[in-house]
Amino acid sequence: MIGVSPKQVKQTAADSLLPAGVCFKLVQTPGRPRNTTLTKVDHLIVIAPARPPPSLWRELPGLKSLQPRTRRPGKPGASRVLRGVLGNSATAVTLGLLPPAAARSHSSLPNTFKLLAFAGELAAAALGDEPRSVGLVVHGLEPADAERVAKAMLLALGAHSWQAPAFRKEKRPATLKKVELFGLPAGVSLQRTLAEIDAANLVRWLTALPANKLTATAYRELLATLATKNGWDFEWLDENALGKLGAGAFLAVSQGNAGRDAGIARLRYRPAGTTSQPDLALIGKGIIFDTGGTNAKTATHMLDMHTDMSGSAVALAVLQVLTTLDASLSVDCWLAITENRSGPTACKQRDVITASNGVTVEIIHTDAEGRMVLADTLALAGREKPLLMIDYATLTYACVHALSERYSGILSNRDSLNELLIRVGRESGERVWPFPMDDDFDDDLKSKVADVSQCSIGGEADQILAARFLQRFVPEGTPWIHMDLAAATRKDGLGHVPGGCTGFGVRYAVSLLLDHAADLHELATPVLRPRHR
Numbered sequence: 001m002i003g004v005s006p007k008q009v010k011q012t013a014a015d016s017l018l019p020a021g022v023c024f025k026l027v028q029t030p031g032r033p034r035n036t037t038l039t040k041v042d043h044l045i046v047i048a049p050a051r052p053p054p055s056l057w058r059e060l061p062g063l064k065s066l067q068p069r070t071r072r073p074g075k076p077g078a079s080r081v082l083r084g085v086l087g088n089s090a091t092a093v094t095l096g097l098l099p100p101a102a103a104r105s106h107s108s109l110p111n112t113f114k115l116l117a118f119a120g121e122l123a124a125a126a127l128g129d130e131p132r133s134v135g136l137v138v139h140g141l142e143p144a145d146a147e148r149v150a151k152a153m154l155l156a157l158g159a160h161s162w163q164a165p166a167f168r169k170e171k172r173p174a175t176l177k178k179v180e181l182f183g184l185p186a187g188v189s190l191q192r193t194l195a196e197i198d199a200a201n202l203v204r205w206l207t208a209l210p211a212n213k214l215t216a217t218a219y220r221e222l223l224a225t226l227a228t229k230n231g232w233d234f235e236w237l238d239e240n241a242l243g244k245l246g247a248g249a250f251l252a253v254s255q256g257n258a259g260r261d262a263g264i265a266r267l268r269y270r271p272a273g274t275t276s277q278p279d280l281a282l283i284g285k286g287i288i289f290d291t292g293g294t295n296a297k298t299a300t301h302m303l304d305m306h307t308d309m310s311g312s313a314v315a316l317a318v319l320q321v322l323t324t325l326d327a328s329l330s331v332d333c334w335l336a337i338t339e340n341r342s343g344p345t346a347c348k349q350r351d352v353i354t355a356s357n358g359v360t361v362e363i364i365h366t367d368a369e370g371r372m373v374l375a376d377t378l379a380l381a382g383r384e385k386p387l388l389m390i391d392y393a394t395l396t397y398a399c400v401h402a403l404s405e406r407y408s409g410i411l412s413n414r415d416s417l418n419e420l421l422i423r424v425g426r427e428s429g430e431r432v433w434p435f436p437m438d439d440d441f442d443d444d445l446k447s448k449v450a451d452v453s454q455c456s457i458g459g460e461a462d463q464i465l466a467a468r469f470l471q472r473f474v475p476e477g478t479p480w481i482h483m484d485l486a487a488a489t490r491k492d493g494l495g496h497v498p499g500g501c502t503g504f505g506v507r508y509a510v511s512l513l514l515d516h517a518a519d520l521h522e523l524a525t526p527v528l529r530p531r532h533r
């Protein structure tokens with residue numbers, strides 16, 4: 001076990017693998033916007049209801065040239081994006097007319113996904129000519145709705161102006177430096193929205209890194225740097241330490257690596273004055289490259305397997321948001337970091353291993369490595385007796401087949417949570433759907449030689465079998481939520497995020513933990529109990 005106190009951490013080459021940080025400078029200018037101020041930005045985005053009120057043309061006279069075009073009916077319920085120039089100025093303008101379903105925040109289940117997708121469409125249109133500064137005016141909506149729409153627009157600008165890591169000489173396009181929000185009430189706090197943007201972009205950044213750059217060693221060093229920056233305790237359980245802990249399930253995967261640098265990271269966030277027992281354990285699958293192991297994948301399936309660590313990046317990013325917002329809950333974050341390689345030392349089908357909680361596992365398919373590394377990570381996290389456990393993993397193709405990449409699957413050892421879990425997906429715009437967890441699914445995991453089979457060779461309902469398998473490593477009595485990240489990457493983008501890694505899961509957890517603490521308390525666990533600090 002290597003304990004690293006934040007002060008001992010040296011700057012290393014891995015630091016250059018971290019994103020530059022902060023997306024853009026945000027300026028809030030309250031009060032009614034004036035044309036002279038608006039023309040100071042390179043590009044102005046104006047958002048109004050599908051049928052803009054006459055006041056829009058009075059208050060923003062520069063928009064008059066767009067007025068006739070707003071009268072042409074579009075497809076019912078669809079958003080409309082109109083491009084033009086603000087009056088006689090050089091400021092380009094994009095006018096977005098909100099689809100009614102996206103505008104409503106009062107309905108019992110707000111359709112935040114629709115709003116984010118609309119904001120993404122606007123951001124793509126506005127950033128097309130590479131403005132350095134963008135202004136935003138939301139007109140004709142109730143204050144609460146205007147705030148919701150402005151936040152969605154910020155999220156979309158943060159996602160669209162982000163640039164993936166690249167290792168080439170070609171010059172990159174200009175980036176957005178400043179966003180000015182006009183007319184929002186002065187008291188509106190945007191700190192959480194900005195933290196969510198940075199966190200989602202951290203996930204996208206880490207997930208986009210090639211596996212020969214984000215090696216286990218580089219990942220460990222990068223975590224040490226983030227720990228220093230955020231004031232987290234950082235501990236790295238290397239293979240030796242994991243051997244002593246009996247973590248045979250993790251080691252069955254990492255034994256195939258060329259080097260001995262795999263391990264489980266533990267990051268600890270404790271608000272001032274709190275005890276050491278964690279309220280929450282976040283757990284993430286960090287397979288930095290997944291060849292499939294001895295049961296190797298085909299080239300097509302292996303191509304993007306450097307993204308198989310995105311669950312770990314999501315867990316890390318949630319921790320970052322909670323820290324930035326000074327959340328009053330203590331959090332442990334456990335990341336299982338290794339490659340899954342083939343070769344003479346790799347594990348094989350029918351091998352039997354013993355996990356750290358004593359459960360013996362018969363290996364059925366070496367490409368089901370995610371549940372192996374998570375098994376020990378969940379067991380170790382559970383020893384600390386957290387009040388709630390949440391894990392993230394790009395775990396099964398079965399989940400993608402069932403839901404596509406638009407939704408992620410969610411499974412829990414508390415049936416009572418399902419309604420809340422769906423609701424949080426609707427509210428955050430990161431949509432999830434629960435799968436059943438009945439115990440007769442365990443029949444498919446029976447083994448003649450071990451306590452449990454790792455999976456079934458048929459692969460039917462594998463997302464459920466994976467969750468049933470993982471549940472054996474969660475302490476009885478501890479509420480646990482498992483997100484199978486089918487929506488971790490999507491070629492055509494998702495909601496406000498353009499194509500590639502989506503950062504899915506960050507806003508979901510933040511909404512669950514911060515907006516629904518009372519529901520969680522009632523349904524599962526007193527996590528986030530009120531505290532005096």
Ligand SMILES: [Zn+2]
Binds near residue numbers: 290340366368369370
């Ligand atoms: Zn795999």
